[in-house]
Amino acid sequence: MLYKQDWGNVKKAYEAWWNKDLDYPLLQVTSPKEGTRYTSYNGWEFLQYKCCPEKALDIFEESCQHIYFGAEAFPNIWMNLGPGSLASYFTGFLKFDRENNTAWFESPRSWEKVEALEFKEDNEWWKYTKYITELSAKRGKDKFIVGTTDIGGVLDVLSSFRGAQNLLVDLIEEPNMIFDMSEKILEAWFKVYSDLYNITEKYQDGTSAWMGIWCPKRWYPLQCDFSAMISPKMFERFVAPYLRKQCEWLDYSIYHLDGPGEIPHLDILLDIPELTGIQWVPGDGNYQCDSPEWFPMYKKILAKNKLLVLQSFDNKDNIPNVLREVGGKGILFSTWFDNEINAERFIEKIRNV
Numbered sequence: 157m158l159y160k161q162d163w164g165n166v167k168k169a170y171e172a173w174w175n176k177d178l179d180y181p182l183l184q185v186t187s188p189k190e191g192t193r194y195t196s197y198n199g200w201e202f203l204q205y206k207c208c209p210e211k212a213l214d215i216f217e218e219s220c221q222h223i224y225f226g227a228e229a230f231p232n233i234w235m236n237l238g239p240g241s242l243a244s245y246f247t248g249f250l251k252f253d254r255e256n257n258t259a260w261f262e263s264p265r266s267w268e269k270v271e272a273l274e275f276k277e278d279n280e281w282w283k284y285t286k287y288i289t290e291l292s293a294k295r296g297k298d299k300f301i302v303g304t305t306d307i308g309g310v311l312d313v314l315s316s317f318r319g320a321q322n323l324l325v326d327l328i329e330e331p332n333m334i335f336d337m338s339e340k341i342l343e344a345w346f347k348v349y350s351d352l353y354n355i356t357e358k359y360q361d362g363t364s365a366w367m368g369i370w371c372p373k374r375w376y377p378l379q380c381d382f383s384a385m386i387s388p389k390m391f392e393r394f395v396a397p398y399l400r401k402q403c404e405w406l407d408y409s410i411y412h413l414d415g416p417g418e419i420p421h422l423d424i425l426l427d428i429p430e431l432t433g434i435q436w437v438p439g440d441g442n443y444q445c446d447s448p449e450w451f452p453m454y455k456k457i458l459a460k461n462k463l464l465v466l467q468s469f470d471n472k473d474n475i476p477n478v479l480r481e482v483g484g485k486g487i488l489f490s491t492w493f494d495n496e497i498n499a500e501r502f503i504e505k506i507r508n509v
Contacts, residue, residue: 158299159220159231166228167362171372174408174432176461176486181479183227183506184368184490187499192222199236200257202288209288213295220300224496227503231300232368235288235352237281239381240308242341242348243316244281246273261308264319267326267333273317275344282348289352293359303364304352309380310341310398320382327390334394342398346405349376367435367465368490373407377435384417391421396428403430410465415439422453426460433463433486446474454482463488472502479509 157163172178188194197219201212213233220231237250238259244250251260276282285305293302308316314337315323326334353363353374364370367377380395403409410433411425425431434457436445443449445466457464467490469475475489489506493499 160225169228170370179485181484182488184229185226185499185503186229187224187493187496189222189224190496194222195219203252226499232303232364234303234366235305239306240312241305242308243313245275245279250281261316270317289355293356297359301364302356306366307345307348310338311380311382311395313341315382371408375408376406377412378402378409379412381414388420392424396424400428403428408432410435435465444468444470451481458486476509
């Protein structure tokens, strides 16, 4: 691969990690290259330059030339149209805030109008997603990896149709409506993933996504951000059945556990046999992944033979403590350094723990 030396061996490490055969942690360590001027790629370029998405790829490739991809880090671009783009393939609604680099899909409507929604092949945003996926994969062949867009969680997409507050009431008053629409959303979810996979597989081996992890087969991050507002009982009834279907359908899957509000659902997730792992994201204002606060949770996840993805830290010097306390097998650490020398020192330190 042009921007990643020894990609063949790195792929073997990822394959072993997914199969839980890797005895040491995967490390994604990046920094600006020594002696170069780093060009930033903020990840929102496909919306910022919707009229000329080639510009987004130009900026990404320029940044790749100046980034040190250490250990198992690799150049990964994904089709970022915001969290839960599947909603826009039904409604046609996507609002991009250029000032804050945020995309919105929520456009609440009545149940009568929600039931009438259908996934549309001629939808502007779906056509654009397929176009930039093909454009990126063709250009990225043998140079970088292209990840699937953020399709979204089933109940999160439904929340975009109804509005979060309305949907909370619906859980009690309209459960059958939720079940019917969740099935329709899930069917569209499978179609979107399949169609985009059929594009990328023509140009690259394996798959990736917004979480930035390469896999030799079909994998995807699963999530339900809406679940932070509901009880485990509600999660078991309205979320878990669709997660199970996704896990059974995919070859591998990582659940995006987003903040302390979702921890009450962890035991339900760990009891899904086909779920491969958990990504823990503490969220702003909380102790980050290096904190001993979360070590008991890490041990529980690993004891269930699940993989663990950690990508945000208060102090990277504390990462060796994570390894000493919970071990390294099955864990992926991802972090950024301000220069290549510090990045290399960190890799050496972790490899020697």
